[in-house]
Amino acid sequence: MSETIEQKCIAKGVKLTDQRKIIAKVMSEANDHPNVDELYNRVSKIDSKISIATVYRTVKLFEESGILTKHEFKGGKARYEELNESHHDHLIDVKSGEIIEFVDEEIEKLQKKVAEKYGYDLVDHKLELYGVKKKS
Amino acid sequence: MSETIEQKCIAKGVKLTDQRKIIAKVMSEANDHPNVDELYNRVSKIDSKISIATVYRTVKLFEESGILTKHEFKGGKARYEELNESHHDHLIDVKSGEIIEFVDEEIEKLQKKVAEKYGYDLVDHKLELYGVKKKS
DNA sequence: GTAGATGCAAAGTATTTGCGACAAG
DNA sequence: CTTGTCGCAAATACTTTGCATCTAC
Numbered sequence: 179m180s181e182t183i184e185q186k187c188i189a190k191g192v193k194l195t196d197q198r199k200i201i202a203k204v205m206s207e208a209n210d211h212p213n214v215d216e217l218y219n220r221v222s223k224i225d226s227k228i229s230i231a232t233v234y235r236t237v238k239l240f241e242e243s244g245i246l247t248k249h250e251f252k253g254g255k256a257r258y259e260e261l262n263e264s265h266h267d268h269l270i271d272v273k274s275g276e277i278i279e280f281v282d283e284e285i286e287k288l289q290k291k292v293a294e295k296y297g298y299d300l301v302d303h304k305l306e307l308y309g310v311k312k313k314s
Numbered sequence: 315m316s317e318t319i320e321q322k323c324i325a326k327g328v329k330l331t332d333q334r335k336i337i338a339k340v341m342s343e344a345n346d347h348p349n350v351d352e353l354y355n356r357v358s359k360i361d362s363k364i365s366i367a368t369v370y371r372t373v374k375l376f377e378e379s380g381i382l383t384k385h386e387f388k389g390g391k392a393r394y395e396e397l398n399e400s401h402h403d404h405l406i407d408v409k410s411g412e413i414i415e416f417v418d419e420e421i422e423k424l425q426k427k428v429a430e431k432y433g434y435d436l437v438d439h440k441l442e443l444y445g446v447k448k449k450s
Numbered sequence: 451g452t453a454g455a456t457g458c459a460a461a462g463t464a465t466t467t468g469c470g471a472c473a474a475g
Numbered sequence: 476c477t478t479g480t481c482g483c484a485a486a487t488a489c490t491t492t493g494c495a496t497c498t499a500c
Contacts, residue, residue: 193474195480214464229482234465250386252440255464269432282428288421289443296405296414298445304388305441307425309434329499331455350489365457370490391489455498462491472481 182206183245183260190243200224201236211249211257211277251277251306267305318342319381319396326379336360337372347385347393347413387413387442403441 183202187194194202204220205212212220218233237258240246247261251270267285269278285305293300319338323330330338340356341348348356354369373394376382383397387406403421405414421441429436 193479195474197481227482231466231483232481235467235480238466250388252386252438269429269434271434272437278432280428280432282424285421285424285428288418288424289441292416292418292421293405293443293445294448296416296445297448298405298407298443299448300443300445301408302388302444303442304444305425306439307429307434307436308438308440309429309432309436312430312433312435329454331499333456363457367458367491368456371455374491452500453498454500456496458494460491460493463489464487465489466485466487468485469483470481472479474479475477 183240186245187243190245192239192243192245197221197225197228197232198236200228201233201240205240205246205258205260208260211259213255213257215255217258252308267307269307269309271311272308273310319376322381323379326381328375328379328381333357333361333364333368334372336364337369337376341376341382341394341396344396347395349391349393351391353394388444403443405443405445407447408444409446 181189183206184194184199186192187198187202192198200221201217204217204224208217208220214230214233214237217237218228218230221228221233237246237248241248241258244261246258249257249259249268251257251268264281265286266279266281269280270276271278289303289305290300317325319342320330320335322328323334323338328334336357337353340353340360344353344356350366350369350373353373354364354366357364357369373382373384377384377394380397382394385393385395385404387393387404400417401422402415402417405416406412407414425439425441426436
């Protein structure tokens with residue numbers, strides 16, 4: 179827990195309103211990958227007057243400021259997660275929807291290699307694994 | 315070009331209407347990854363009376379029948395592509411939108427290994443690389 | 451002949467935006 | 476103060492659906 183979202187906002191010169199502070203707090207404390215609806219629900223419990231438009235505007239702003247990242251997993255709404263130093267990819271349980279974060283250095287390296295092979299510099303990537311729990 | 319989409323429909327017991335034949339033909343001949351709008355435009359040139367609802371219904375049906383796959387690349391509309399024996403992933407030029415298909419057996423293997431490490435059987439995956447063309 | 455497909459327009463979702471009121475720096 | 480933000484409701488973009496008609500098998 180190196181730095182809160184609020185601190186990141188200050189560092190990046192993002193104006194901190196009461197609403198943004200609440201959204202920042204909720205996202206900082208979230209251990210999952212909420213979509214805007216879920217985020218709105220959590221935020222509403224703290225301040226019921228915050229509008230969903232503000233939530234949309236704020237996650238977009240935070241994303242553009244490099245504070246949150248957006249995931250568009252298969253067939254669902256966009257989900258958000260705090261962006262921090264440690265990059266990771268996602269393994270999604272197709273039955274339960276559970277999301278596991280993982281890192282695999284070797285895959286990372288190979289991706290860069292593939293991009294290079296085609297004459298590209300890798301600027302971003304998305305790797306999602308969809309699986310079912312093993313019986314055994 | 316082993317088998318046309320029309321042939322796949324017959325093989326899978328999907329009823330072939332005139333509209334579906336046209337959509338099948340357009341997708342069979344497409345070398346890119348059209349979204350529903352683009353597909354609707356191409357299809358309309360052959361039969362202007364086909365409705366966009368039919369295009370939506372048909373791509374969904376074809377997807378469920380394992381004839382097409384749907385891609386939801388960053389920040390865009392869903393794109394479709396014919397599904398054939400050879401699996402591949404995508405490298406997307408973030409400047410031009412150009413899409414390059416690639417296969418990397420080693421990455422495939424590592425993905426399966428990661429899933430297994432967490433106790434999962436891999437049922438699907440999504441790998442997208444976003445890059446910019448190198449200057450050199 | 452009958453189940454399923456189509457066209458149309460209306461209804462859903464998810465998200466964005468115009469605007470007057472309001473608040474942060 | 477002034478610029479940017481908020482809440483609201485209306486607008487947009489994409490996709491789905493109800494229904495009466497039509498068509499493949």
